Amino acid sequence: MKFLKKYKKPIIVIAVIVAVIIVLGALLPTKQELLSCASPEMQKMIEEDATRSRKRVTETYESLIVINYLSLSTSGAQEVSEHYVGFVRNVYPADEGPMKVVGQMVNYTYRMLGCGENWMHGAKLTVLLTTLTVLFGLLLGTVLALGKISKNKVLSKISSGYIFFFRGTPLLIQLFVVYFTVPGIFGFAWRDIFPASDAEAVYKGAFTAALIAFALNSGAYCAEIVRSAIQSIDKGQFEAAKALGMTYGQTMGRIVIPQSIRRMIPNVSNEFIMILKDASLVFAISLMDITTISKNIMTSEGSYLVFIPALVIYLVITAFFGFIFNKLEKRFSIYE
């Protein structure tokens, strides 16, 4: 009950949004209903296609829970195409005018989100790459930060040098070095780390290279985040731990780092959002993230509107993770 009272407003908002989505989803025309609106000629061709080995009609059906889109097109001598958008028990022809734009937006959004594809596509790829990058970056960053503040001169210099290098060079070139230069020098190919039978070995290899490059880069930034958080902890905490006989490792692991985590969260959130956007650089090694897909749609269909849903998708992802980090920060603040 207490919980309900505290979060009354957001709960109502979320409940209303969910209810609207459920209602709109229930009212969505089915694919059959969309098909039944097609012109008689098109319907006839589809019927004939059922018995032919070589289809004439290319059918694209995409559904985004509350709105769906059907595209029928033929190629060859007589090129015809028809588009339909379904929304709240209605089917709208989408061959021209505003409905055409709506249809395109549904189509682009569906493709950029990577719906109906595996995790190597669209927003799924972007989110996966970003999340893994931040996780590995934080691990590496913690090691580097401890190195940088350690009394051991060699360790400290190595860490400082690493951070200097990765913050002082462009991420895109670092990505190229990992993707092209490293395999070039050592004579291997990224796709070879996956079995040759894997149809997506090339993409998976590129993903691995991108993850390595991004994590190495993010490690340098996270190192500064972790270091400043550790150094913001009161000296008295170190002294109290030492007076109780705790070793340096115990002091760090049990006293200092747990306290630093809360102070890191706003900066990690920032870093996460930076990487989310930097992840668009993978277009340079032909991974199919949101940016690459939007660029491909632009090139192949000449649609200059495609970048608008791309921006919206990035914004929604940013807002979602911003919310999560905010909640995390509150959660770690219970003792303050």
Add this chain to the structure above:
Amino acid sequence: MSENYEYILKTEHVSKRFGTLEVLKDINLSVKKGEVICIIGPSGAGKSTFLRSLNQLEKITSGKIFIRDELFLHREHDHTVDKLPHEKQQELLLEMGMVFQRFNLFPHMTVLQNVCEAPVVVKKQKKSEAEAQARELLEKVGLSDKADEYPSRLSGGQQQRVAIARALAMNPEIMLFDEPTSALDPELVGDVLNVMKELAESGMTMLVVTHEMGFAKEVADRVLFMADGIIAEEGTPDQIFTNPQVDRTKSFLNAILET
């Protein structure tokens, strides 16, 4: 461990300098088991530094520190001449509990966790045993009902009592108090001093840096007056407070008692 020692803690010619500033000059002090010693003096006299160098939070510049008559550390001109092996040092340091002016509780742990932490992590005690002991200690400092609170929810006086319990959880032989009541609101000082009095009565060896003259008069076996890095005067509370010999002590006590 052998109980046949004369002094539980002894320093010889201990000096400490920060750069060119000499904070401690040739401090000699011998402490017998069960003694309660209060160190008073103006700020900047080196009282805290002296206490902190005893449990190695500061490295002395030169001098010798003995614990239980064993040479614990000997340094000259900022170089260690002789010392016990590291493990032995750590073991002996555990016999010294420290209470800080600013409490330094671990804010991300509850009161109970604060008290259990070192016994479990350092002494490898069983968690259940450490918890039982912690509850006993919290009872002793009058905070058994606060075991599951976070330190930020407690008043300064309560926090300091938790800090005392935390130090006691390691079963130290000596307790060092570094101005334990200086950061507290006046009305909260009494509770902390009462806990310290009880501790003194139970026979704990204590070194207390304090500005609480009433406490020093009542509880101390010996009072040291420190000024400008030296022990200017030393004696029983009676001698120091009613019949000080050194001018520096007189003027300090006058200034304190006037306010």
